[in-house]
Amino acid sequence: MDFVSIIMGSKSDWSIVSECIEIFKQFDVKYEVIISSAHRSPDRTREYVQESEKKGAQVFIAAAGMAAHLAGAIASQTCKPVIGVPLNGGALDGLDALLSTVQMPAGMPVGTVAIGKAGVINAAYLAMQILSLKNNELGSKLAEDRIMKAKKLEIDSKQIEVRI
Template identity: 65%
Template sequence: MNFVSIIMGSKSDYEVMKNCANTFEKFDVKYEMIVSSAHRSPERTKNYVKDAEERGAVAFIAAAGMAAHLAGALAATTTKPVIGVPMKGGAMDGMDAMLSTVQMPSGMPVATVALGKAGAVNSAYLAMQILAITDKELAVKLREDRLVKAKAVESDSASIEVRL
């Protein structure tokens, strides 16, 4: 069974990352969600990644703030795609997490999405696009979702539109 793994560096990340889980649920995509820290529980993190891969994890989503080393730690442990979600907070209100997540050395890629809720949702969409390479049914659902979003923009515009 293929699934996506969501790993948060701290339970405090859950309020944002539940948006990722909700997005997967909307599309009936299987996922796991755990808390494991690159710094406080490195062995747990490493062991979980190995186990998740063996059970069918196709991609990993890592949410972490401040030093945000979780995504990099995952990238060092797996060759599966890693998507980093920098979390707001700390002295730099997330900028440190953003820079830590995006600044990976050559050969250790981490796809980095936006801070906060938008990043949580986009991490799910990016993971689903990866799954949709081989899952035609999911690919159709994603295309239909884009059409719904486009129609919503047209509808929003029609309700306020003034044109000459």
């Protein structure tokens, strides 16, 4: 069974990570979610990644703030795609997490999205795009979603448009 594995660094990340889960529910995408840390529970992280891959995890989403080494720790344990979501917090309000997530050594990629809510939403969509390479039905749902977003934009614009 193909699914997306979502790993967040701490319980305080739940308010943002739950946005990703809502999107997966809308698209009927299977997922797992746990809390694990690259620093506080490295053995748990490693074991979970290995177990998840055996169960069918096709994409990993790692959401973490501050030092944000979680995505890199996951990438070191799998050749499946890893999407890193840097989260707000700390003295630099997410910039530190962004830099920690995006600055991976050559040959150890982590796809990195925006900081915070927009990032976690884009991580969900990017994971689904990856899954759609083998799932045409999901690809069709994503295409329909794009059409609906464009239509909504036109409706919103008509409510405020002023043209000469």
